[in-house]
Amino acid sequence: MTRAKAIAHAHDYFDTGRFRDDLSRLVAMPTESQNPDRAPVLGEYLETEMRPLLEGLGFTCRTLTHAKARGPFLYAERIEDPALPTIFGYGHGDVIRGLDAQWSEGLSPWTLTERGDRWYGRGVVDNKGQHVININGLKAVLETRGKLGFNAKYLIEMGEESGSPGLRELCQDHKELFAADVLIASDGPRLNAERPTIFLGSRGGVTFDLSINARDGGHHxxxxxxxxxxxxxxxxxxxxxxxxxxxxxxxxxWVPTELPAAVREALADCEIDGGPDGPTIDPDWGEPGLSPAEQVFGWCSFDVLAMKSGVPETPVNAVPPSAWARCQLRYVVGIDPNEVLPSLRRHLARQGFPMVDVRLSRDEIFHATRLDPEDRWVKWALASIASTTGKKPALLPNLGGSLPNDIFSDILGLRTIWVPHSYPGCSQHAPDEHLPVAIAREGLGMMAGLYWDLGESGRPAV
Structure with a gap:
């Protein structure tokens, strides 16, 4: 019964092809939560795949629902001793639309395909592959020690790609049931393919529409x-x-008053690298004086996601009657999301554009969250991953993208530690989504080591 044995069990799960077989079966399920025709598959994913997997590890499972949700939730728990620490795990089994016709020749979103050192398929990184890695990290500890040495709770939702409708209300309704010491979950990318990473929250996101409707119809x-x-x-x-x-x-x-010292220190040795397929960073773009890592993980960014005026497909010689743009602000802790649109309206009025209509384009606003980088659980997790991999993990105060992390941190009151098993160039949400096999194998070992250490030491010392 050793730590090394547990990690070896996790690696054996990968090396024997069992992980690939399991992931292939999951990828074949088209769990597109944005597609109403796929609604039956969302429940099937939980009942035919996740429930048997977790019940086989001694978890007690129950299906939870909410009227606002796109699909059901699976809640699972394994309570070994109420006096032991409790971790809360999370994953989502739904995926973004497959975009079948846009994948490269020979690839399909619903078939796991191996090319070189990558596995292609919708969900291999977002998020099927990631929560399957974590659950099998738990399994490796159980195979070695016969027990976890801590309590575990797990929640898998089927609507994250649609904005997690109902998740907030579900956590409010079941706050006592979901009580735990810390969230340990996986989503999003590492800092780069080679470097294990921990992030402690996420930037918030507000998506809104700007429009001008000057008159009815175009005129010559x-x-x-x-x-x-x-x-x-x-x-x-x-x-x-x-x-x-x-x-x-x-x-x-829309911008913070400062970049906190703890954030700047954590990002000092972080270099953004999307790999050979990633875009080239534009060094003169954004807030002056910040490094690329500080721009993405410590600051706010504004982007125009789409614009339209007239009829782009068949332009005509007419003054268009209207114009529209969908825009997005990604923001960090310290920005009041309720002030984003009012402050924009005031700004546009001052600049002489009172004719611009500003409207929220979706009901759900992702809130910015960030666990203190100095928290004892953070230091414990960093030490565990370093021990397993022999690498210094990157510590990101928050993910550059947005997750429903505030639901876990603010409603459930959990410390939040995310250990991603992907990388920035993975093409999640795009055609040709893929998982580098080296990240999957390393991730299995990391999670087995992390869970082993929690069962050995209990709660990190103050």
Missing amino acids: SGNWGGILSDPAIQLAHAIASIVSPTGQIRIHE
């Missing part, structure tokens, strides 16, 4: 151009007032 540009306002030009100028020509945000309510 030869007869009316120059005497009718052009909504596309007005909207372009309005958007340009929000940021500088190099992307620096000009609305002071």
Whole structure:
């Protein structure tokens, strides 16, 4: 009964092909939560795959529902001793739309395909592969020690890719049932493919629409151009007032007053690298004086996701009647999400664009969260991963993207530690989503080591 034996069990699960077989079966289930036709598959994923897997590890499972949710939730718990620490695990079995026709030749979102050192398929990293790695990390400890040495609770949802509707309400309704010491879960990417990573929260996200509706119908540009306002030009100028020509945000309510010292210290040795398929960083874009890592993980960013005016597919010689843009602010702790749109309206009015209509484009706002990098659980997790891998893990105060992490940190009151098993160039949410096999194998060993250490030492010392 040794730590090394547990890690060896986890690696054996990978080396014998069992992990690949399991993941292949899961990928074949088209659990697209954004597609109403796939609703039956969402429940099937939980009942035919996750429930048997967790019950085989001694978990007691129950299906939970909520009227707002896109699909059911599976809750599982294994309580060995109420006096022991309790971890809360989370994953989502739903995936973004497959985009079948856009995948490279010979690849399909619903078939696990191996090419070189990568496995391709929808969900291999977001998020089927990641929670299967973690659950089998628990299994490796049980195979070695016969017990976990701590209590474990697990929640798998089927609507994260649709904004996790119902998850917040479910956690409010079952706050006592879900009580635990810490969330240990996996989603999102590592800092880069080679470096194990921990992140402690996520940036928030507000998505909104800007629009100008000047009049009904277009009018001939030869007869009316120059005497009718052009909504596309007005909207372009309005958007340009929000940021500088190099992307620096000009609305002071949208940026933090400072980059905290603990955040700056954590990011000092972090280098963003999307791998050979990743984009080239534009060094002069964004907030001056910040490193790329500080820009993504410590600051806020504004982007225009889409724009439209007239009929782009078949342009005509007419002054367009309207213009529209979907925009997004990713923000960090310290920004009030309730002030994002009011401050934007005030800014546009000052800049002479009162005609721009500003509306939230989705009901769900992701809130920014960040566990203190100095927390004792963080130091414990970093030490465990370093011991397993022989590498210094990257510590990210928060993910650059957005997760429903505030539900766990604010509603359930949990410390939140995320250990991702992916990398920035994995093409999640895009065609050709893939998982580097080296990350999967290393992730299995890391999680077995992490769970082993928790069962040996209990709660980290103060």
